[in-house]
């Protein structure tokens with residue numbers, strides 16, 4: 001084990017794998033804004049040839065991601081969807097995948113509207129119930145794809161048991177780890193085979209750039225995945241790779257604050273008379289609270305809640321002023337989303353209803369502002385709801 005590998009994640013996040021540029025001493029990784037790299041001679045290479053294939057800034061990010069996600073290999077993409085779309089190409093027409101029914105709507109759209117046309121089949125299951133997953137396994141099942149906690153209902157799927165189950169049947173477990181980030185959860189340590197991320201969220205952390213990642217430790221998958229990355233070209237640009245490296249440097253302190261703020265707001269929301277139910281895995285009475293504690297180091301910054309009166313939705317969204325009504329998560333600014341018409345609108349109504357994504361559901365990505373200001377903002381918005389909708 002090299003010296004760096006013994007360092008804690010907070011330290012690796014700050015220093016990456018190459019703490020300074022060996023040529024100039026620059027302590028910020030240089031942005032190699034070059035699409036092509038000179039060959040020293042025929043048949044010779046510095047390891048860098050063409051920017052779609054690899055780039056030194058991106059390589060440092062990929063290595064850092066592999067290290068913090070406890071994998072051997074990291075691949076960086078222009079978006080989370082670029083990463084997921086690349087990953088699907090390791091499978092073949094005829095293959096079957098089991099997928100969390102309660103997951104990011106864009107992933108549903110990509111699988112069901114596009115890959116289903118190319119001979120892949122998908123079963124959409126509440127993966128927090130391992131018996132349902134087991135019942136969905138077929139001879140052609142090749143993978144289970146989960147989000148945990150799920151988006152937006154905050155259900156927790158057992159990573160260890162899911163991995164065991166898939167391995168018994170010769171399949172892979174893929175975990176979208178966007179909601180917790182490697183600071184709070186490392187699915188590969190729990191038996192998962194592949195981790196994907198929307199790097200746009202906590203990893204970048206500032207709502208200013210898009211990125212996606214695949215991290216894994218499977219030698220047999222590395223070449224196929226690199227080949228798709230190189231062939232399709234959804235690779236991350238050098239400047240965006242640099243923004244991600246900069247974002248990662250503060251991931252630990254940001255996640256600590258996201259965690260703390262979310263715990264306080266979830267508790268406060270529970271006491272509000274306009275709120276029917278709060279979904280947050282950090283509540284001791286959350287159905288998978290013990291599981292969440294056993295597989296992650298915190299419950300994250302995401303909260304969903306049902307309003308009692310759907311008419312409050314429109315008033316709440318226009319009344320918040322610190323919290324912004326916008327469709328993303330994981331950044332320093334708190335964002336509120338209405339999943340029904342935003343993140344989850346690609347999901348058919350029956351499936352949305354079965355997952356619990358209805359007209360009363362709000363999703364809050366708790367930022368790192370002072371929690372007192374966030375609570376005061378929500379409080380004033382609820383007062384406004386009371387005025388407008390008297391019941």
Ligand SMILES: Cc1ncc(COP(=O)(O)O)c(C=O)c1O
Nearest residue numbers: 079080081104151178198200211
């Ligand atoms: C859990 C999750 N996975 C993947 C994605 C897709 O990532 P991107 O928007 O970076 O393509 C998102 C986007 O919201 C997401 O929330």
